[in-house]
Amino acid sequence: MILGVIADDFTGATDVASMLVRAGLRTALVIGVPNGAPPAADAIVVALKSRTVPAADAVRESLAALRWLQAAAGVEGLRQCYFKYCSTFDSTPAGNIGPVTDALMDALSDQPNAGFSIACPAFPENGRTVFRGHLFVGDELLSDSGMRNHPLTPMTDANLVRVLQAQCRRRVGLIRHDTVAQGVAAVRERIAVLRAEGFGVAVADAIANADLRVLGEACADLPLLTAGSGLALGLPDAYAARGWVQPDAQAARLDAMHGPAAVLSGSCSLATNAQVAAWQAAGKPAFALDVRALARGEPVAERALACARAHIANGPVLVFATAPADALKALQAELGAAEAGAWVEACLAQVALALVNAGVRRLVVAGGETSGAVVQALAISTLRIGPAICPGVPWTQAERAGAPLWLALKSGNFGGPGFFADALAMTA
Ligand code: ADP
Numbered sequence: 001m002i003l004g005v006i007a008d009d010f011t012g013a014t015d016v017a018s019m020l021v022r023a024g025l026r027t028a029l030v031i032g033v034p035n036g037a038p039p040a041a042d043a044i045v046v047a048l049k050s051r052t053v054p055a056a057d058a059v060r061e062s063l064a065a066l067r068w069l070q071a072a073a074g075v076e077g078l079r080q081c082y083f084k085y086c087s088t089f090d091s092t093p094a095g096n097i098g099p100v101t102d103a104l105m106d107a108l109s110d111q112p113n114a115g116f117s118i119a120c121p122a123f124p125e126n127g128r129t130v131f132r133g134h135l136f137v138g139d140e141l142l143s144d145s146g147m148r149n150h151p152l153t154p155m156t157d158a159n160l161v162r163v164l165q166a167q168c169r170r171r172v173g174l175i176r177h178d179t180v181a182q183g184v185a186a187v188r189e190r191i192a193v194l195r196a197e198g199f200g201v202a203v204a205d206a207i208a209n210a211d212l213r214v215l216g217e218a219c220a221d222l223p224l225l226t227a228g229s230g231l232a233l234g235l236p237d238a239y240a241a242r243g244w245v246q247p248d249a250q251a252a253r254l255d256a257m258h259g260p261a262a263v264l265s266g267s268c269s270l271a272t273n274a275q276v277a278a279w280q281a282a283g284k285p286a287f288a289l290d291v292r293a294l295a296r297g298e299p300v301a302e303r304a305l306a307c308a309r310a311h312i313a314n315g316p317v318l319v320f321a322t323a324p325a326d327a328l329k330a331l332q333a334e335l336g337a338a339e340a341g342a343w344v345e346a347c348l349a350q351v352a353l354a355l356v357n358a359g360v361r362r363l364v365v366a367g368g369e370t371s372g373a374v375v376q377a378l379a380i381s382t383l384r385i386g387p388a389i390c391p392g393v394p395w396t397q398a399e400r401a402g403a404p405l406w407l408a409l410k411s412g413n414f415g416g417p418g419f420f421a422d423a424l425a426m427t428a
Helices: 010-022 057-076 096-108 160-165 179-182 184-197 207-220 230-241 268-280 291-295 301-315 325-335 336-359 368-377 419-424
Strands: 003-007 028-033 043-047 078-085 117-119 126-133 134-139 170-176 200-204 226-227 261-265 286-288 317-320 364-366 382-390 393-401 404-412
Touching: 003 010, 003 057, 003 200, 010 043, 010 078, 010 230, 010 268, 010 368, 010 393, 010 404, 043 057, 057 096, 078 230, 078 317, 096 117, 096 160, 096 226, 126 336, 126 393, 134 317, 160 170, 160 179, 170 184, 179 184, 179 207, 184 200, 184 207, 207 230, 226 230, 230 286, 230 364, 230 368, 261 268, 261 301, 261 336, 261 368, 261 419, 268 286, 268 419, 291 325, 291 336, 301 317, 301 336, 325 336, 336 368, 364 368, 364 419, 368 404, 382 404, 382 419, 393 419, 404 419
Parallel strands: 003 043, 003 078, 028 043, 078 226, 117 200, 117 226, 170 200, 261 317, 261 364, 286 317, 364 404
Antiparallel strands: 028 382, 126 134, 382 393, 393 404
16 A cells, blocks of 8 residues: 545545546545455545544544554555645634644654645646635635635635644745746755745645646655645656556446446535436436424435335436525524434435345435435445546445445535436446
């Protein structure tokens, strides 16, 4: 094993794993820090849920993941560790990106080339770019984007040097785009200057995949990288150039996907609302969960299952709680946002488990928290990563009761309107 990735949330873990397999690295994903033996792979991604927990907990969990990854790498040792966070740098002034970066750098301080790392959330294929240290979401500065109103991690400053410095013990510098544009040697020179001036971390500009490849090559010998998923796209080539791995064109191959299929949607993002609408507009069977009935204790999951059973032999069924913003607000005001969310997650997890127990083998799930609840209900601990459906969302394969189960776990805002049908069209 060459690379150990610590991801601060679940769909972020599948996102970065998808980048790695796309570039030919055999990659496995484990959910939480496992007790058992590591799967055989060039890279292992540990999916944590540490983005919004208190900083001390995020540090503790990330260090536990690092120790497990180091043990998994065995005597050869881990060549590189990658701390994966959101491409919108989701965090608060108290953390968790800065404290986790500091702690991982401390823990890796005995490694060759230790003492310096970069921070690069750029993901140009999804509209996240960094220029002069400022993060853009599409055409807007991060602080002008919808992220300024995020309920847990409102991002009101697009200057990432300032944002990270507020969280980080080490001095935070900048590798500007004009340096990145000059290539690998210029980036390495800049890093040497920053080190000499006492900086421990630098935000790195990147506005296109070519910039990410330059950064990946220039930083492949650092023990720690911190980034969104974009930086991962250039790493397999950098590792191959050093003779550490042989990229495998078949890295994203899963067993032939087949069997009954279903779609479960618990995301209320704009993208997912459009996907649910497109599914219904195409005349495909869909069952809307009645959240008020759920709150009254009625057997809503059983009703959803009855509907699914009636249709599933003829093709996939959608079960959804997805609602537009105004309807969601009204429901949340009436029932409580946390309570309603928890009921919906529990209901969709129950439906997922019953469907899989009844023979469903291909499952598309929309929503980060929803995906977490479904995977937990199915007691899945390891995922193989397959081909990408869209940037950031791969098909994955799990083993359950001795049989394969294929899952597409979609973060709310990813994918075009046809995502559900497109995902299933890639399978048998
Ligand atoms: P996303 O990836 O879009 O953020 P998540 O699954 O992470 O999606 O979060 C969506 C949350 O909204 C979940 O907790 C889900 O249970 C909740 N939810 C979904 N539909 C409804 C609804 N109709 N009423 C109330 N809460 C809902």
